[in-house]
Amino acid sequence: MGQTPHRSAHAGTGGPSVPSSDGWSAGASARVADIPGTPRPPDHGLGGGDALPRAKAFGAEKAFRGLTMAAGTAVLVIIAAIAVFLISKAVPALRANTENFWTYQGWSPNQTAPKFGIGTLAFGTVLSSALALLMAVPVALGIALYLSHYAPRRLGTALGFLIDLLAAVPSVVFGLWGRDIFVEPVRDFSVWLNTYFGWLPIFGGDGPFGKSILLGALVLAIMVLPIITSLSREVFLQTPTANEEAALALGATRWEMIRTAVLPYGRPGIIAAVMLGLGRALGETIALAMTLGITFGISFNLIQNGGNTIAANIANAFGEANDTGRGALIASGLVLFAITLIVNISARVIIYRRREFTESAA
C-alpha cells in the first residue's frame, strides 16, 4: 500500500501529475547543465575551458532533446496520418458509390456502378466480437482467479507463463485450426442445436451449418481468452495481501475473500482487460476470414454458414479489388479504425481514472 502512490505516479499520467523522477530530473538539469550565464563553480575545473564546453554541451543537449521530441511527435503524426490517408483514399470510392454506404446490404464495389454498404459488415463485426467476449470473459476470469488464488503458487506461475505464450500464437494459426479441425465439432453441435432448439431464430435454418458466426465467435473467444486471462491475472495478483488477509481475518471463505478484496480492487483492471480483448476481437482479420462463411445480409442466425466482418471482408475481397474496390475497402477500414479507436480510448480512460483513484486514496 505504501508504495502505491509512488508506483502509480510513475506508471500513471506522466506529465501533469508529479512523478518524482521527472520533478527531480527537472531540478537536476537546471542545477547541473547548461543554463547560459550561470557562473560555473570554480572548483569544477576539468580542462579549465569554461565557456566553450558549456556552449557545446548546450547544443548537443538541445539537439538530443529535439530528436526525442520529434520521435514523440511521430506517434501523433502516424495516428493523424492513418486517418488522413484512409480518408483521402476512401472519399473517391464513397463518391462513386451508387448506394447508401450505411444502409446498403452488399459489397460490389468493382462494378461500373459500384454498390457497397458497411451495415452488414459492421453488424457482423459487432455480433461476432460480442459473442466472443460473452463466451471468453467468464472463462478467462475464472482461469485468472484459478491461477492467482486457487492453484498452488508454482503451478499458477507455470501455467501463467503458458497462457502468456498462447497469447503470442499468431491468429493465422488459430484460423487454420478453426477451419480444419474445430469446424467439425462445431458443425455437430450446430446440428444438435438446430434439432432441439431450432424454434429459436438464432438456432434456426436448414443448413448447411459449420462455417458460421458461432464458429468464428468461438475461435475469436479462444484467441482473446489468453489475453484477457493474462491481463486480469496480473491485476488479481496485485491485490494487496493486507486486504486479502483482512477479509480472511473477518472470517471470510476463500470465495468471500475474493469478492470482498480481490474483485473490487481489480474491477477497473478487469474492465480494461475486457475492453482490450474487445479491441483485439473487433480488429481480428485472418482467423475470421478463414472461419466465417462470408455472406452479405443481416441475420441473427448463429449456426448457418455465413457471417462476415469488416476486417475479414477486407482480407477476402482485396485480391480482386480494382481502384474503387480498394477505396471501398479502405472506407470500411476507416469505420473499423473509428470503432476500435472509441473502444480503446474508453478503455484507456478507465485505466487512467483508476490510477487517479488509487493515487488519491492511498
Add this chain to the structure above:
Amino acid sequence: MTTTVTTHRPRPPARPVTLRARRLPAYAAPAVALGALLAAAGIVYGAGIGGPVLVVVLAALLYLVGLFVAANAVEGRRSARDRTWSALIHSAFVLAVLPLASVVWTLVSKGAERLDGNFFGTSMNNIGARDANGGAYHAIVGTLEQVGIATLITVPLGLLCAIYVVEYGRGRFAFTIRFFVDVMTGIPSIVSGLFVLAFWVLIVSPWFNDGRPSFSGFAAALALSVLMLPTVVRSTEEMLRLVPAPLREGAYALGVPKWKTILRVVLPTALPGIVTGVMLAVARAAGETAPVLLVAGGGAAINVNPFENNQSSLALFVYQQAGDASKYSPARAWTAALTLVALVLVLTIAAKLLARRNRLGR
C-alpha cells in the same frame, strides 16, 4: 467514552459458541459427481437427445447443482457458495485447456508431415496443384527481412519516443503522446495495412516505379512498424522509469550533461528490459498476416529484395496455402504454421527468460 463501550456487555453472544461445523464427508464430492454422471447419462440416452459429449456437459451442470444443494444442506449457504464457485473456477480452467490443447496437438501432429529439408530449401515457384513438394523458403526470407527492417525502423524511433516521454516530456503534450501510444496499441493490424497501402503503395511507390503502384516487402515492414512501435515505446518507458534515480544523480554530480547521462548510464542500465520488449514486439509482428497480405502482395518465388516486387511471409504463406485448392497445400500450411509458432515462441520464451533474469527494481 467508556460508557459507549459498555453497551457491548449486556448483549448475549450473537454467534453460536461452538466452532465446530458440520462438514460434507470426503466422499461427498465424488459421490455427487458419480450421481450426476449417471443421471445425465440416463436423461440423455433415455430421451435420445445426444451423445457422450452432452452427457459430460449435463453431468457437469448437475454436479454443480448437486454440490451446492448438498453443501447447503450440511454446511450452510456460505460454504456451499464457496464450494460451487471453486468448482466453477476449476471447470473454467478445464474448459479452456481443451481447445488450446487441441490447437497445440494439431499443430505438432499435422505440422510434422512436411517438416523436411525440401520445405525449408525451396519456394513455391513452379509448384502446381499436383506437386507434393514445394516449400516456404521464400516466405521465411520475407518474414526475416520484413521483421528485420521493421525492427530497424521501430527501435530507434521507439527508444527516442520513450526517452522523450520519461526524461524530457512534461505537461499536456507529453501526456497526449503517452495516451496515444496506449491507444495505438489497439490499432488493428488490418488498419495499419490499409494505411500503408493508401500511403506507401498507392501514393509513394509510383514515384520511383514508373508511375505504377508496387507491392514490396518494405511496405510490409512499414505496416509492421506501426504495430510494433507502441509495444516498444511502452516497454522501454517502463524500463526507463525503473532505473534508480541515484544512478542519474551520480552522473549529474560528475557534470555529465543530461543527454549523455541518458545514453551512457540510463539506457545501458535499462537495456535488458528494453531488449525483452523489442523481442516481444518482434514476435507479434512476425505472426501478422493481414498487413503483409495487403501491401507485400505475396508471391511464389524467392525475392530477396525487399524494396521491389511482391514478397511473401510465413504467416501469409499459411493463409494462402490454407486457401489453396491443391490437396497438398494443407500439409504445407500446417508445417509453415508450426514453423511460425516455433519462431514466435522461441522469441517470446527468450524474451521472458531475459525479463526474469533481469529484475531491475522488480
Add this chain to the structure above:
Amino acid sequence: MAKRIEATNVTAYYGGFKAIENISLTVEPKTVTALIGPSGCGKSTFLRSINRMHEVLPGARVEGSLTIDHQDIYDRDVDVTAVRRMIGMVFQRPNPFPTMSIFENVVAGLRLNGVKRRSILEEAAEKALRSANLWDEVKDRLGKPGAGLSGGQQQRLCIARTIAVEPQVVLMDEPCSALDPISTLAIEDLMFQLKDTFTIIIVTHNMQQAARVSDRTAFFSIEKTGDPGRLIEYDHTQKIFSNPSQKKTEDYITGRFG
C-alpha cells in the same frame, strides 16, 4: 463474552523452517496480554496461529494444541471461518479495503455473515465506530473512501471493522508501529476500553507500550538467527518489568540485549 485461550506446546513452521517451538501459555478473558521480544522471535507467528491466519501462507503449518474455552481451534471439524469470526485480528499496517467507503469497511464483516438490512448495518456501524473512538471524526463522511483517512484513523477504522462482527478475542499485530505518537496514544486508550469486552492479545516492539497497556506480558526470544522462537517468561506485566525471574528477560527489558 470474552474467552480464555490456552496454548499447549504450539510449534509453527513455514515450510521447513521452524518459527516457534513449544509455546505454552494461558490468556485470561478480558485482559490485555502483550507479546514482546526481539525481531524474528516468532511473536507474530504465534499470534497468527491463534486465529489460524498462519496457515494462509503457503507451506505454513501448526502443531500442538490451541483451545478457546476448551474447544480445539485446530480440530479437523472446526470451521476456520468461525474461528476467525470469534478471534478477530488487527494488522500491523492499517488495511482498510481501498475500494470501499468508511461505512462499507465497517460493515464488511457483517455483510459476509449475510446481514443485509440497512438499519441493522447502520446501527452496528455506529456502535463499532463509537467503540473504536472514531465516530465523531467520521460520522459526517461515512460515504467517503476509507483510504482517505489518516493512518491513525485508518487503524481505528480497522479496529472498528474487527469488533463490528463481535468477536470474543481481538489479536493486534503491532497495531501502532506505523503510527505517529498521538495516534498511538489514541489506540492505547482504546485498548483500555476494549478490554472490558474483549480478550486482547497484542504484539508490540515497544516495551513502554507493553508496560502501559497490558495486564500480562509474554517474552519471546531466539538463541540465534534460524533458531525457533521460544517463550522465555510469561507473567504479570508488573512482575516482568520490575522483577523478571529470567536473566534474558531482564537483559531485554533493560536494553542489554537485542
